[in-house]
Amino acid sequence: MRLYHAPASPFVRKVMILLHEAGAVDRVTLVPASGTPLDPGTMPVDRNPLGKIPALERDDGPTLYDSRVICRYLDETLQAGLYPASPHLWETLVLEATADGIADAAVLMRYEVFVRPGASRSPEWVEGQWAKIDRALTAIEGRWTGHLAGPVDMGQIALGAALGYLDFRHATRDWRGTRPKLAAWWAAFLQRPSMQATQPA
Numbered sequence: 001m002r003l004y005h006a007p008a009s010p011f012v013r014k015v016m017i018l019l020h021e022a023g024a025v026d027r028v029t030l031v032p033a034s035g036t037p038l039d040p041g042t043m044p045v046d047r048n049p050l051g052k053i054p055a056l057e058r059d060d061g062p063t064l065y066d067s068r069v070i071c072r073y074l075d076e077t078l079q080a081g082l083y084p085a086s087p088h089l090w091e092t093l094v095l096e097a098t099a100d101g102i103a104d105a106a107v108l109m110r111y112e113v114f115v116r117p118g119a120s121r122s123p124e125w126v127e128g129q130w131a132k133i134d135r136a137l138t139a140i141e142g143r144w145t146g147h148l149a150g151p152v153d154m155g156q157i158a159l160g161a162a163l164g165y166l167d168f169r170h171a172t173r174d175w176r177g178t179r180p181k182l183a184a185w186w187a188a189f190l191q192r193p194s195m196q197a198t199q200p201a
């Protein structure tokens with residue numbers, strides 16, 4: 001399998017953490033890809049018409065995207081057990097969706113500052129993205145800490161990738177101050193070998 005990859009992408013990191021947790025990094029060849037909404041560059045637009053990564057070229061079928069589809073496929077193929085059975089599945093999927101929403105808003109904030117030309121940047125729009133992240137982190141602190149104390153699953157992995165991206169690209173935003181339980185979970189989760197091996201760059 002070939003995975004279109006950039007080390008800074010939180011969505012690529014999600015897939016890479018899964019591969020490390022499953023002991024299956026050697027099953028995938030990494031294909032570097034870079035680009036932006038203004039210039040798709042080397043993004044695999046012929047594989048994913050949205051021009052986004054990660055995209056996973058399979059040996060025996062069409063290319064898969066986005067990260068949620070890829071993670072479900074790899075979890076099943078590798079028998080990784082990172083999605084529990086119903087009814088716990090729904091909590092895992094909602095946490096994964098919440099974490100992906102955090103990462104999505106954080107990437108849009110980054111694009112606004114580093115991709116959009118200066119005159120057309122909107123600080124209000126950036127703060128609107130941060131407000132989404134802020135609400136999601138507060139919801140996780142209030143509702144999810146029991147889930148985070150349980151076995152590692154794809155919800156936790158997606159959250160690890162999203163929080164890692166906040167620290168990587170938005171380090172001046174103090175999300176920890178009012179969320180001590182989430183901050184403690186993150187400090188411990190970051191020590192996992194899968195997290196250490198996939199630090200963004």
Ligand code: BEZ
Nearest residue numbers: 006008009010107110169
């Ligand atoms: C970044 O450099 O922040 C980035 C790179 C690829 C995808 C998303 C974000």
